[in-house]
Amino acid sequence: TQLVNQIAAGEVVERPASVVKELVENCFDAGATQIQIDIEQGGARLIRIRDNGCGIINEDLGLALSRHATSKISSLKDLEQVASMGFRGEALPSISSVARLTLISRTENAECAWKVGADGTEKDFDPQPDPHPQGTTIEVRDLFYNTPARRKFLKSEKTEFSHIENLIKKMALSHFDIGFVLTHNQREIVNLKPASSPAEQEKRIAKICGSAFIENAVRIDFASSGLHLTGWVGLPTFSRSQPDMQFFYVNARLIKDRLVSHAVKQAYQDVLYHGRHPVFVLYLALDPKLVDVNAHPAKLEVRFREGRLVHDFLFSALHRSLAEQRP
Numbered sequence: 001t002q003l004v005n006q007i008a009a010g011e012v013v014e015r016p017a018s019v020v021k022e023l024v025e026n027c028f029d030a031g032a033t034q035i036q037i038d039i040e041q042g043g044a045r046l047i048r049i050r051d052n053g054c055g056i057i058n059e060d061l062g063l064a065l066s067r068h069a070t071s072k073i074s075s076l077k078d079l080e081q082v083a084s085m086g087f088r089g090e091a092l093p094s095i096s097s098v099a100r101l102t103l104i105s106r107t108e109n110a111e112c113a114w115k116v117g118a119d120g121t122e123k124d125f126d127p128q129p130d131p132h133p134q135g136t137t138i139e140v141r142d143l144f145y146n147t148p149a150r151r152k153f154l155k156s157e158k159t160e161f162s163h164i165e166n167l168i169k170k171m172a173l174s175h176f177d178i179g180f181v182l183t184h185n186q187r188e189i190v191n192l193k194p195a196s197s198p199a200e201q202e203k204r205i206a207k208i209c210g211s212a213f214i215e216n217a218v219r220i221d222f223a224s225s226g227l228h229l230t231g232w233v234g235l236p237t238f239s240r241s242q243p244d245m246q247f248f249y250v251n252a253r254l255i256k257d258r259l260v261s262h263a264v265k266q267a268y269q270d271v272l273y274h275g276r277h278p279v280f281v282l283y284l285a286l287d288p289k290l291v292d293v294n295a296h297p298a299k300l301e302v303r304f305r306e307g308r309l310v311h312d313f314l315f316s317a318l319h320r321s322l323a324e325q326r327p
C-alpha cells in the first residue's frame with residue numbers, strides 16, 4: 001500500500017503547487033467561505049491550509065487519509081486506469097505518503113476539534129482533541145522528505161512559491177464568494193475579501209490582473225441558446241504589456257482549449273486589432289452535460305460535446321460585444 005500510495009503520489013503530487021491545488025479544491029467542496037494558505041520555503045517546508053467549511057466528523061478522519069480504492073488496485077494496470085481517471089479520493093493518502101501530514105477538523109456541532117497525523121509509513125489514526133474552530137486545517141510538512149530523488153527536482157523557493165501564488169490567483173478569479181489569504185514565510189502576499197457585488201469583483205480583478213487591465217477592458221455579458229459568457233476583454237493598449245494573460249473558465253474551472261482560443265482570437269482580431277494577442281478573463285457557463293472537464297483533472301483540457309456550437313457562440317458573443325463597445 002505504501003508503494004501504491006507513493007506511485008499514486010507521482011500522479012497527484014508533482015510539486016508544492018499541486019498539493020495546494022488538491023487541498024484548496026477540498027475546501028471548495030467543504031463549502032468554505034474563507035481560506036488561509038500559509039507557505040514556508042516555497043512549500044517544501046510547510047504548506048498549511050485552513051478553511052471554515054463543514055469539517056470532518058471524528059469517525060471519518062482516518063478514512064479521509066486512507067485510500068478509498070485500495071482494494072481495487074492490485075496491479076500496475078489497475079493503477080494506470082485509476083490514474084487516467086484522476087485519482088478521486090486519493091489526494092490525501094497520496095500526499096501523506098510523501099510528506100508529514102496533520103489533519104485537524106471540527107464540524108458544526110462537535111464539542112471540540114480532532115487531530116490526526118500521518119507521516120510516511122506511520123499513521124496515527126487515534127484522534128486527539130484540539131481547540132481548532134469549525135472547519136479544517138491540513139498541514140503538510142517536509143514534502144518529499146522520504147523520496148529524495150523527487151525532492152531534488154524542486155526548483156528554487158521563489159519559483160515554487162510563484163507557482164502557488166499563480167494558482168491561488170487563478171482559483172480566486174473563479175471563486176469570488178470566497179476570501180483568500182496567502183502568506184509566504186509569514187509575510188502576507190495575497191489578501192482577497194469575498195466579493196459579491198460587481199464593483200467588488202472588479203476590485204478583485206484589479207488586484208489580480210492589475211488596475212490597467214480592468215480600466216481598459218470591455219465588459220462581456222452575453223447569453224444565447226443556453227450558453228452564457230461573462231467577463232472582461234482587455235483593450236490592445238494593455239495587451240502589449242501582458243501578452244500571456246488569458247484566463248478562460250468553463251463552469252468555474254480554468255481550461256485551455258484550442259477551439260476556445262481560436263474563437264476568442266478571431267473575434268478580437270476581427271473587431272479590434274490584427275496581429276495582437278488578446279488578454280481576457282472570461283467565464284462560460286453551460287449545461288455540465290455538454291462538457292467533459294474530467295478528461296484530465298490535473299491538466300487543463302476539456303471536451304465539448306458540441307464544439308462547433310461553442311466556437312460559434314463564443315465568436316459571435318465576443319464579436320458583438322466588442323463591436324458595440326469599441327472605443
Ligand code: ADP
Nearest residue numbers: 026027030053055056064088089090091092136
Ligand atoms: P476527494 O476530494 O476526491 O474525495 P481527497 O483525498 O482529496 O479525496 O479527500 C478525502 C476526503 O476527506 C474528502 O472526500 C472529504 O470527505 C474529506 N476532506 C478533505 N479535505 C476536507 C476539507 N477541507 N473539509 C472537509 N472535508 C475534507
Ligand code: MG
Nearest residue numbers: 022025026091
Ligand atoms: Mg479532493
